Amino acid sequence: MSEVAKKFAELIYNSNSIAVLSGAGMSTNAGIPDFRGPNGIYTKANIENPERIFDLDYFYLDPSLFYKFHKKFLEYITKAEPTFTHKFLVQLEKEGKLKGIVTQNIDSLHQKAGSKKVYEIHGGCWKNYCTKCNREYSQEEILEKVNNETVPRCDNCGGIIKPDIVFFGEPVKYLTESEVLMKNSELVLVLGSSLAVIPAAMLPSLTKGKIIVVNKGEISEMYLPPQKVALIVNEELDTFFMQVAKEYETLKEG
Structure with a gap:
């Protein structure tokens, strides 16, 4: 794996316009379980009908199912x-190499780490609003409400509060900005994504340069042009990137 990490580091070192597409693998490393696995959140929250959780029509019919998961x-x-x-x-962004991150995750961990240019195409948990009067609720307010109410309701009008997460049937966010980012990149890093969900899976192919995929587990190669793929690495992210970082620092030291 060290040779692969070295090649990865060289590609980063020689690139001045990098874009990232990140998926659930970034979050599982941070201790956030996936949704569907045997130890996933659906299991831990005892959800019997997980396919309905992000169904927008069902949310308005019975929001308690979503909030059982969301809590x-x-x-x-x-x-x-x-x-x-x-x-x-974050380091690559500070160095001017990384131009932006497109993430499928809704946990805002990229921003918490210090990344500045992040496109949350599936939305995020920390923006919440009333579905009737549009009043916004802060992170602290929503945490208090979720802990005290089965379904959080608006203090103004009693409407259902919904996090700014993209449900099935809703358009993804920042698609145009994400497409521009990918088109202007000379290297795209796909990190922790199986590339199974569109339109996110189609974004990396827009690059004029090369694509590297790092994901523990199977990926869909349907939208990956073979001539653009430099590396596909089936490894756990942090373990691999610790090796990459060492190789990268060696290159910078000359």
């Missing part, structure tokens, strides 16, 4: 801290 999810993301990989991306 458990917020417990994890409140405690979660950015990983080594999150912090390495």
